[in-house]
Every structure is written in C-alpha cells, then in structure tokens.
Amino acid sequence: MRAQPLTAIAVIVTALALASSAGAQGPLVIAKQGYFFVGGKYFDTPNGKVMAGHTYVEYFIPEKRTHRFPLIMIAGGAMSGANFTGTPDGRDGWAQYFLGKGYAVYLVDQVGRGRSPYVESVYGKSNLNTSKFLMERFTTVARYKLWPQARLHTQWPGTGEPGDPIYDQMQAQELPDIVNVVVREELNRDAGVALLEKIGPAVLFTHSQSGAYGWAIADARPALVKGVVAIEAGMRPYRDVEFIGAPDYFRDGSANKAWGIGNIPLGYAPQVSDPSELAFVKQEKPDGADLVPCFLQKEPARQLVNLKGIPIMILTGEAGFHATSDHCNALFLKQAGVDSDFVRLPDIGIHGNSHYLMLEKNSVQIAGVVADWLGKRVTPAEAN
Numbered sequence: 001m002r003a004q005p006l007t008a009i010a011v012i013v014t015a016l017a018l019a020s021s022a023g024a025q026g027p028l029v030i031a032k033q034g035y036f037f038v039g040g041k042y043f044d045t046p047n048g049k050v051m052a053g054h055t056y057v058e059y060f061i062p063e064k065r066t067h068r069f070p071l072i073m074i075a076g077g078a079m080s081g082a083n084f085t086g087t088p089d090g091r092d093g094w095a096q097y098f099l100g101k102g103y104a105v106y107l108v109d110q111v112g113r114g115r116s117p118y119v120e121s122v123y124g125k126s127n128l129n130t131s132k133f134l135m136e137r138f139t140t141v142a143r144y145k146l147w148p149q150a151r152l153h154t155q156w157p158g159t160g161e162p163g164d165p166i167y168d169q170m171q172a173q174e175l176p177d178i179v180n181v182v183v184r185e186e187l188n189r190d191a192g193v194a195l196l197e198k199i200g201p202a203v204l205f206t207h208s209q210s211g212a213y214g215w216a217i218a219d220a221r222p223a224l225v226k227g228v229v230a231i232e233a234g235m236r237p238y239r240d241v242e243f244i245g246a247p248d249y250f251r252d253g254s255a256n257k258a259w260g261i262g263n264i265p266l267g268y269a270p271q272v273s274d275p276s277e278l279a280f281v282k283q284e285k286p287d288g289a290d291l292v293p294c295f296l297q298k299e300p301a302r303q304l305v306n307l308k309g310i311p312i313m314i315l316t317g318e319a320g321f322h323a324t325s326d327h328c329n330a331l332f333l334k335q336a337g338v339d340s341d342f343v344r345l346p347d348i349g350i351h352g353n354s355h356y357l358m359l360e361k362n363s364v365q366i367a368g369v370v371a372d373w374l375g376k377r378v379t380p381a382e383a384n
Contacts, residue, residue, distance in 0.1 A: 028099050029063040038198055039111070039191035045121040052122040055191035056081075056115035058107045060095065066102030067374075068382040069203050069226045072195060073107050074188075076208025076233075078129050078174045080114030081107030083207070087359045088169035089157040094205075094358045097367045106199065110210065111187040112178050123183060126176035131162050134174070137321060138355050139167060146243035146321070147250070148290035153319035154352030155360035170359070177209075181256065185212050185264045192217035196224040203227040203378055208234075208322075208355065211329075212262035219266050219306045227311040227378040229370055230340075232355050236325040237261050237332040238280045238295035243321055250292050250324065252282075260297065261332060268302040268336075278302070287327060294328035296335050303337040311377040312340035315370065317353030341373065 040054025058081055059070075073095065075083035084095045084107055095105045109116045112123045120126070135143075139160030141150040158166030178184040192213055196202060201224050206214035211233025218225040235241065237260050240253035258275035259266050265275075272278060279298035286293045312333070316326040323344075330342035345353055350365060357366050 028096060030060055030099070031063040031065070032059075032061040034059060036198075037116075038194040039187075043119075043122050047121070050119055050121065052119040053111055053187050053190060054116060055111050055188070055195070056109040057195060059104065060099055060107075061104045062099045062102060064102055065104060067104075067379065069201055069378060070104035070106055070199060071098055071205055072192070072202045073105065073205040074110065074192070074207070074210040074213060075108070076206075076210050078113075078177050079207075080109045080173065080175060082114070082173055083356075084205075084358060087157070087363060088166045091363070094363070094367050094370075097364060098371070101371055106195065106202070108192075108195070110213075111184070111191050113175050118176060123178045123180070123187075125179045127179055128176050129174050131171060134171060135161060139170065141319060141321075141354050144245070146245050147324050149319050149323040150321075150354075151319075152352060153354045155319075155362055156354060156356075157361050182263050185216060185262055188213040189216040189220060189264065193220050196221050200224065201226050203229065203374065205229045205231065206233045207231040207358070211235075212257075215261050215266065215307065216264055218310055219304070222306045222310060225310055226381060227374065228313070229373075230312065230314045230329070231357055232316055232320060232322040232326065233314070234261060234329055235322065236292060236294065236328045241292050241321075241325055243324075249290075260336075261329065266304060267306040269305045270302055272302065287331075290324065291327065292325045294325070294331050296328075296332055301335045301337075304333070305337070307333070307336075307338045310338075311381075312338065313370070313373050313377070314340050314342045315357065315366075316342075316344050317355070317357055318344070318346040318351050319353060320355040322355060341377065343369065343373070345369070 035058045037054045037056055040051050042049050043052050073084045084093045086093045099105055112118045139156050142153040145151055158164045160167055203226050204214045211230050214228050218228055238257050239255050242251045242253045244251060257263055280295045281298050282295050283293035314326055314330050316322050330340050333340050353360055
C-alpha cells in the first residue's frame with residue numbers, strides 16, 4: 001500500500017548544522033514526504049506470477065523549496081537510499097543538507113536492493129561484500145596501500161574495522177547485489193526512466209556502481225535530466241583496474257564495459273547496433289604520476305549525442321581508488337563530444353577522502369562543493 005504524504009502538518013526533523021558559507025541552520029521543515037514504487041512488471045516463475053524490476057523511492061519536499069529541479073540520489077554497490085540520509089557516526093546526510101538548501105530530494109533503493117525486493121528467479125545470483133573487501137576499498141585503505149593514493153586517507157570516522165561501532169554501522173547497511181551487470185544496468189535504467197517520467201525534470205546524483213545507470217538514464221531521457229553529479233562514479237571506461245599494491249599497483253581488469261561507459265546500449269552517432277562496432281585503444285602512457293592509462297575510442301570517435309548539453313560534474317577524492325582513473329571518464333566523454341566539469345577535491349584544498357565522500361568526516365564540506373556547482377551550472381536553467 002502506498003504511503004500517504006504528510007501534507008496537513010509540516011514535519012519538523014532534526015536540526016542540521018551546516019558547515020558551509022551559509023552558516024548554521026535551524027530545524028528543517030518538511031511540507032510533504034512519502035514513498036512509491038516505479039518500474040517493474042509481472043514475470044511468470046515456477047512458483048507463479050511475481051513482480052520484478054521495480055524500485056522503491058522515498059521523497060521529501062521542503063516547505064521552503066527554492067529550486068525547481070529535484071535531486072534523485074542513487075547509491076552505489078550494495079548500498080541503499082539510506083546512504084544519503086545519515087553517516088555511520090550519526091551525523092545527518094546529504095539528503096538533509098540539500099533539503100536545507102531548498103531542493104526536493106528523491107532517494108532510490110536500486111532494483112533488488114533494500115526496500116526494492118530481491119526476486120532471485122528474475123535477477124539471478126547475488127553477492128555480498130566481505131569485511132576484508134570493505135576495509136581494503138573504503139575504510140582502512142591507508143593500511144593496505146593497494147594504490148598509490150591510499151596512503152593519504154584520513155577522513156574515515158573511527159578505526160574502520162569490525163568491532164568499531166562506526167564501522168559496524170557501515171557494514172550493517174551492506175546489501176546483496178545482482179551479479180549479472182547487464183541485468184542490473186537494464187533494470188535500473190528502466191526504473192530511473194520511469195521515475196523521471198513520474199516526477200519530471202531532475203538532477204541525478206550517482207555514486208560508484210550507479211554511475212553507469214546515470215549515463216544510461218540520461219541517454220534514454222536527455223530532456224528530463226537537468227544535470228548529473230557523478231560521485232566517484234563508474235571506474236575506468238571499457239576495462240576496470242585491479243589494484244595489487246607496490247611496486248606496480250595496477251593491472252588491467254576484464255573488459256567489462258562493452259559500450260565504453262556501461263554494459264548496455266547507448267546512443268552513439270554514427271549509430272551502433274552492436275558493441276563489437278566500437279573500438280577502444282589504451283593510452284601509451286598515463287596522463288600523470290600514480291594514474292592508470294585510459295581506454296578511449298579509436299579515432300574517429302563516435303559521439304554520445306544524447307548526453308551533449310547536460311551539465312555534468314565528475315567528483316573525485318584524493319585517496320580512493322577512483323583517484324587513479326576518474327579522469328578517464330572525463331576524457332572519454334570529451335572525446336565523445338560531451339563536456340563535463342572534472343573536480344578533484346585535493347585541487348580545491350579538500351584532502352584525505354576515500355570512496356564514500358558522503359559518509360566521511362568532511363562530508364558537509366564536500367556537499368557544499370556540489371551545492372556551489374549546482375548553483376552555477378543548473379540553477380540558471382530553472383528559470384527557463
């Protein structure tokens with residue numbers, strides 16, 4: 001049953017201290033909140049007809065809404081919309097921050113994730129991250145030093161290992177993930193399109209795994225996507241990177257993005273009917289120290305015509321594994337005729353962040369960077 005939005009009485013939620021140029025703020029006043037499901041269809045299974053492919057969306061509309069375009073926040077691998085509603089050490093999250101800035105916020109649980117039920121007969125096998133993986137990739141990366149920048153990590157709150165209550169809160173929210181990447185991307189693209197068609201034009205926030213969904217959703221409905229904030233999103237085009245530590249640090253992973261920045265069809269021009277028509281080449285040398293060589297299209301490069309003109313921010317921390325390769329996404333898009341604003345946090349004086357920028361100690365400062373970018377690149381279009 002669909003939740004009823006709270007419209008008769010505004011709901012006052014916990015006060016959020018903002019460490020931005022705006023200073024501290026009082027309690028947030030929510031004029032309307034609720035949830036719904038979008039996407040999905042019925043499938044016949046050995047046990048009967050079931051629904052699958054749908055995604056859970058929770059929304060919050062501030063009383064003092066000052067921005068026309070809402071923000072759709074899609075968490076990355078193994079995470080749910082809760083990723084944006086708080087931090088493991090109990091601070092408010094980016095959802096509260098942007099509500100305080102006057103944005104409506106829509107939080108998505110990926111298909112088969114969280115409150116979007118896992119339908120194994122349709123989605124296939126799932127996997128779950130282990131503590132070792134989480135520590136190596138996210139919370140104690142300076143200990144493992146699997147990539148050169150890992151030694152710079154300082155922003156995870158707590159010890160970052162099992163038994164620490166902050167870490168335990170983080171691992172507790174880890175959820176099973178659809179293993180088949182093509183199925184995963186198709187289902188989340190379709191659910192994202194359904195959400196845009198329901199609520200109208202919006203800005204997509206993607207993180208990590210959901211980066212591929214953002215490109216696919218924007219490609220499918222470019223008129224409805226008014227901006228993309230790609231937060232450590234998607235890894236290197238065409239081939240991921242394996243991190244092996246010193247002295248070599250990197251080796252090429254599998255060729256797991258057949259369409260360049262994803263595994264499902266994108267609107268290239270000249271048109272591509274099969275990914276075998278795309279050719280990729282590896283840079284002879286990386287663009288700088290401690291970076292991986294990028295894979296780009298063989299010239300002449302086909303153009304991603306549907307993404308042109310959409311404001312795009314690619315945001316990368318100093319110490320996470322994406323620091324080695326996120327520039328490749330900016331290069332790939334540029335070659336395909338798509339401009340983006342590539343922002344490396346250390347270049348603007350924000351240091352020590354690994355992969356979960358919205359959860360680490362300086363998350364509010366980073367949210368302020370995103371808010372400033374939205375003000376410059378998206379807000380002007382709200383009047384049109």
